[in-house]
Amino acid sequence: MKLSSIISDGMVIQRDKMITISGESTSLQQIHLIFGEKQYETTADQEGNWIVKLDPMEAGGPYQMTIEGDDKLVINDILVGDVWVLAGQSNMEIPINRTLDLLEADVESIHNPQIRHFKVPQEYSFHDEKEYLANGQWKSAISDDKMHFSAAGYFFAEKMYEKYGVPIGLIETAVGGTPIEAWISEETLREFGGYEEELEKCKDDIYIEETIMEDENRNEEWYGKLNAADAGIQNRWFEDSVNTEGWSDFDVPNSWEGTELERVKGAVWFRTEFDLPESMVEGVDQGAKLKLGTIVDADDTYVNGTLVGNTGYRYPPRRYSIPEGVLRPGKNSIAVRVITTQSTGEFIKDMPYKLLVDGEELDLQGKWKYKIGVQTEALQPQVFFRNMASGLFKGMIAPLRNYTINGVLWYQGESNAANPSGYSKLFHALVSDWRKYWNLGEFPFIFTQLANFRTDDEKPEESTWADFREEQRKSLENPHTAMASAIDLGEYNDLHPQDKKTLGQRYALCAMKLAHDEDIVYSGPLFKKMERKGNEIHVSFDHVGSGLTAHDGDLKWFRISGEDGQFVPAEAVIKGKNSVVVSGKDVHRPQHVRYAWADNPEGANLYNLEGLPASPFTTE
Template sequence: MNAEVSLPSCFSDGMVLQQNSQVKIWGWANPKEPVSVIPSWNKKEYKTEADSNAYWELTIETIQAGGPYEVEIKGYNTLQLTNVLLGEVWFCSGQSNMEMTADWGIDNKEEEIAKADFPEIRFFRTAKVTADYPQVNAIGNWETCTPETMRKNSAVAYYFARRLQEIEPDVPVGLIVSAWGGTPAEVWMPKNVFSNDKSYYKTAIDRKLSEYCPVEPSKTFNSMIYPLIGYKIAGFLWYQGESNVGESTYQQLFTELIQSWRKLWKEELSFYYVQIAPYQYEGEGTYAAMTRDLQRQVLALPKTGMVVISDVATLNDIHPTNKKTVGTRLADMALKEHYNVLKGTVESPAIQSAKKVKKGVELTFEHNESLHFTTKENLFEIAGNDGVFYQAKAKIVEGKVIVGCSKVKYPEYIRFAWGNAVQSNLFNEAELPASTFKIAIP
């Protein structure tokens, strides 16, 4: 009895494959059924056969960006994939700010939608589905960017692709978008990273249920990430954190997420993420500032980058409507750090060190070119051993920030922009804001 060769949804008409790479293609067929894949760009025939579980996979070689091409898959039947492009593929995930579409109400919505006719940008948007166990196929399909498709796809991802193509106009961009508003980070992680000895385990299993999204560990990973593992990509884009605000374990949790995804893709892929924006959360406290600082600390991982967006925050709306700036900043980071085609400063000023000096504390920043304040508001605070913070005065001297406070004779800790809805006023020459931070002073 014969079975027809078949493919997961990510391999279909209109797909984008990573250029200049060894790309894995996989699917299903009758056990022992011979399977061959013939791409039109090199007309080579790559052969394998299905195993006893009816699964097959093989690796094909792609060339430089271009298309459209065709890919033929032959078993006992033949599949012909058309309108295939070779370019750059990025995996975009997170919660509502990554999911947010133009239709939600981005800046200049109607104008942006009307001009979104870019046939060499393609979206693969996975459906919102959960599963208790890892699945073999995601629900989704490739779409060409038109006004009608752009309006219902991730605005951040779209603007990321647009910026890439401003610099590399002949390179198609594929955007795999797996995002779900309201989700905490743990739903996007494989179950094997959770155990009783992990600091974030109890927080994850005790989380209150939501009316709008899953909150149990691995629920979306199983259905919206796992089926796509192995699809050759350039890197990851991530915008999430609002649903983990105030959790002291977020740094460990987020670090584990990045490391687990890289392990599953078997490559230390670039991972660029957006720091959550200042927002007037309910109640008192500075728990959102803590989360922003924990996100900053994840930059200790190699090949990561963080976009700070406090300057485009909408303090009364957790969803900033200026998604163009967000996507562009992510793209600029990729263009400089991943592709090495952009020069200049694309990073925010980043706290590097603090030391005690005669007049207070001297702070050194990376990416401190033309460091300046945009307002006269004092956002630095200093504390002694008692941990009580007092507002401090700050001035910039030769690219360094000198901070002092007469109420603290022996400073031990310093923090900046420490509040749920506090927007940074320290910028560099690229007009990028410094991140919230809190550090000890050696």
């Protein structure tokens, strides 16, 4: 007897809808299934495949399911409630334990066994669409398990459970760094056009195996040479007492740009010393934590010669627990080996660099000492086949299509933002694709409009992220969709903003409207139309709720263009319940208006009175 791993202990199945349970057994095997107070029977086909359709049930549980064929399987602790798919890339994937700088107090109180989470194994396929998942377990939002839930998904579920008291099942099928094309079926991409070469190339298993082997060998050789030639390893610069006379100064946090390190690829060692205050000494036994912001690209971090943590790439926050007995009264040392593979090294600014002991903090910012351990050539980037067309659809979406769901939450786009043209068409293709494959009608599809973020080459007049958000706004033309804007939730220096609680609550508002038909304000203001009146442009909005408002003073981030097509800062004033009047000092024949048109329009402040932010837009 073979079942997909998602049909397992602790699962949540969708209430009020017919449920499909499928599996494999021996040819023509009689299958007997008991669930709740009902019994079901079917016969496997010649290949051993069988399907049982369960009658709709009201929310409740826990229940037990027994399946008998050539084996007997018992599935325990089954809840009936609402099931949501969490899909996209890293911002959907970010777990609760990556949000603790902001949400630690909220996380401490989480204990909800009625909220369950299943993480789909991250596997691609370029041949057949997978029928079954081989790995994965349902986890409850309790104890340490909660720390690995999708943060955005959990806070969505928490709000929904608070509102309806119904068990929530979250199926996370997200992979960091992936473009939308990876999540669309091959059939649809071929109809779309332009992906044929990539689709065919990835069907060559030998090509994939050789490419992966080449990447692995190149990485192994690069790191092998790096470690063998690193003077810091040879001379043990990580140890407690190292003479740093002759080392150079570096202000932490800071970028290597503009310094002698700017072009360095390899390993650079940084050291600092600090005195542990008497007030912190007693608290050391209760646990100490080192926060080192985020670092480009990788690091090995030592305290008093003891390795306390390492991270292999640039995005995760460096939050390292210091083992008992490592810190001591008086003088202590920190050594950080920073490895740069392709990017310019950096200790990212405006992040915490501190030691925490029993509620007390010691600031670690300031002058550190550094010395180059080894300088080498850049490590060539590897090929990520998980990013290739249709691979994740076949590997991570297709195996879910018999699992009845209530809807989808989608957070994706950073990997497409550099080339935004046509994204709304791809998104339409994806939504149609998934609805066809699940065959559950036009189920709710709720997506995130990308958060504010400073890219490396920010030029407000040429913002690809602004263009991309406009493509997302256009995506609302898809029926039964909603957009949760994150334009005020971002962090200019972090691609992965931590405020997933507010985002989850905005998802929940959209779900209350789409899935439960609640009469609520679920969206921030959306551009509706414009009207030119003399030297002014009057902009009207939908989803204004009780009315428009400006947070923190006058409206910001409005720009206006004249006949020359150049956008300049504008004055903007709210008029009535649903309009903004925009004008420019020297613009006498205004043509168009833009709002929050930048990668990082921090401080954009048009909201409805319900507290939801207006989406960025252009009237062009």
